[in-house]
Amino acid sequence: MSHVFYRRMGHSHPRAAWGEGALVWDDAGRRYVDACGGAVVVNVGHGVEAVARAMAGQAAAAAYVHPTVFTTEVLETYSARLAPYVPLDDPCFYYVTSGSEGVEAAVKFARQWQVARGEVGREVVIARWGSYHGATLGALALTGKPKMRRWFHGLFRDQPHVPPPYCYRCSFGAAYPACDLACAQALETEIRRHGAERVAAFIAEPVGGATLGAVVPPAGYWARVREICDRYGVLLVADEVMTGFGRTGRWFGVEHFDVRPDVMVLGKGATGGYFPLAILAVRGTDAEAIRQVHGDFNHGGTFSHHAVGAAAANATLDCLEEGDLVRVAAERGALLGQRLRAALEDVACVGDVRGLGMMWGVEFVACRETKAVFPPERHVGQAVCDAAFERGVILYPGSGSVEGVAGDHLMVAPPFVITEAQIDEVVGVLREVVVQV
Ligand SMILES: Cc1ncc(COP(=O)(O)O)c(C=O)c1O
Numbered sequence: 259m260s261h262v263f264y265r266r267m268g269h270s271h272p273r274a275a276w277g278e279g280a281l282v283w284d285d286a287g288r289r290y291v292d293a294c295g296g297a298v299v300v301n302v303g304h305g306v307e308a309v310a311r312a313m314a315g316q317a318a319a320a321a322y323v324h325p326t327v328f329t330t331e332v333l334e335t336y337s338a339r340l341a342p343y344v345p346l347d348d349p350c351f352y353y354v355t356s357g358s359e360g361v362e363a364a365v366k367f368a369r370q371w372q373v374a375r376g377e378v379g380r381e382v383v384i385a386r387w388g389s390y391h392g393a394t395l396g397a398l399a400l401t402g403k404p405k406m407r408r409w410f411h412g413l414f415r416d417q418p419h420v421p422p423p424y425c426y427r428c429s430f431g432a433a434y435p436a437c438d439l440a441c442a443q444a445l446e447t448e449i450r451r452h453g454a455e456r457v458a459a460f461i462a463e464p465v466g467g468a469t470l471g472a473v474v475p476p477a478g479y480w481a482r483v484r485e486i487c488d489r490y491g492v493l494l495v496a497d498e499v500m501t502g503f504g505r506t507g508r509w510f511g512v513e514h515f516d517v518r519p520d521v522m523v524l525g526k527g528a529t530g531g532y533f534p535l536a537i538l539a540v541r542g543t544d545a546e547a548i549r550q551v552h553g554d555f556n557h558g559g560t561f562s563h564h565a566v567g568a569a570a571a572n573a574t575l576d577c578l579e580e581g582d583l584v585r586v587a588a589e590r591g592a593l594l595g596q597r598l599r600a601a602l603e604d605v606a607c608v609g610d611v612r613g614l615g616m617m618w619g620v621e622f623v624a625c626r627e628t629k630a631v632f633p634p635e636r637h638v639g640q641a642v643c644d645a646a647f648e649r650g651v652i653l654y655p656g657s658g659s660v661e662g663v664a665g666d667h668l669m670v671a672p673p674f675v676i677t678e679a680q681i682d683e684v685v686g687v688l689r690e691v692v693v694q695v
Pocket residue numbers: 297355356357358359361390391392393463467468497498499500501525526536
């Protein structure tokens with residue numbers, strides 16, 4: 259019997275042994291195409307020796323020093339290299355070890371910044387339904403995924419949620435553009451309902467992630483949200499944990515919408531899975547405002563600003579730059595999208611195929627016309643992913659896009675280095691298993 263337990267408690271986990279590019283092998287020698295990079299994490303590919311070597315070198319030199327005492331050369335170098343890519347003025351970075359922790363650090367930063375400018379009543383953070391911001395209790399209060407919140411409501415202070423920009427199932431029963439972006443407008447209503455003097459921030463994923471499955475907002479959505487946040491002095495936090503570092507075919511997801519947030523949270527692709535690292539990114543002037551008023555940012559963590567994490571991120575950035583992998587993600591991702599659409603066009607239970615770059619979602623329906631969902635107890639998304647896994651293709655299942663309980667989808671989000679032949683293999687297997695299930 260194993261002395262490890264996992265989230266999927268009844269699942270028998272094969273033992274992963276090694277990986278290369280978009281491929282993973284288990285210890286029985288079975289080959290899998292990793293078509294979702296785990297939880298949409300692996301961007302530069304599995305088995306990149308340069309990243310492993312950089313981490314080993316740093317671990318041998320100075321693996322761990324306490325972040326209240328030292329900085330490290332590798333962390334400073336990486337931060338200076340990252341700064342020009344991040345769409346914030348003169349940005350600076352606070353390093354943590356998971357996206358959830360990054361989101362919570364962002365909330366604390368927003369709150370402290372509001373207090374520093376004298377807005378001491380601003381404690382509310384508005385999020386969206388259909389979102390994912392993490393599983394720790396503070397992040398869960400923002401995550402708009404009822405299934406994950408179940409049983410824990412009493413343990414966190416809930417935050418308000420507004421409807422997501424999910425045109426396939428518009429919460430207002432409207433159609434774009436006649437809707438006049440009612441979903442963005444709902445943010446203004448929610449701010450006014452609480453009183454702007456109580457609202458610190460609004461947090462959202464630039465392209466909807468795991469909870470809805472690569473939902474791309476309509477044109478004008480982000481510009482409207484930006485206007486509303488400006489009007490009411492609310493900080494706009496872009497949760498780029500999934501969309502960052504090229505996943506959508508641009509360095510950061512917000513770039514598709516010509517909008518500059520105030521605060522960003524980065525994770526996953528920063529190290530492509532080689533180290534658990536996430537990053538709170540803020541404007542230098544905002545960090546300085548807190549320093550001047552409060553002296554310190556009132557947050558901490560034993561493993562924050564980890565030197566081995568910085569070495570992994572630095573080497574991952576080398577790979578992204580040297581391989582021009584963000585452009586690759588855009589081009590090969592467009593091909594992936596075309597192939598998915600073509601292969602699933604005539605499959606009656608596929609209601610929608612959507613996405614950007616190397617981040618695609620496939621939503622299942624019992625009836626295309628009515629968009630009726632399958633009974634949740636049939637776990638259709640999971641069943642499709644299980645069948646694909648049997649055929650050696652790993653996909654990322656999701657459910658709950660309809661009122662948090664019903665609705666099935668999956669994500670296809672492979673490492674950027676996936677080959678065209680592997681894309682064809684993934685799409686071919688996906689079509690076959692969807693028909694079979
Ligand atoms: C957009 C977004 N934010 C936050 C998180 C939480 O990150 P982590 O699982 O590293 O805590 C995730 C994870 O999937 C995510 O996709």
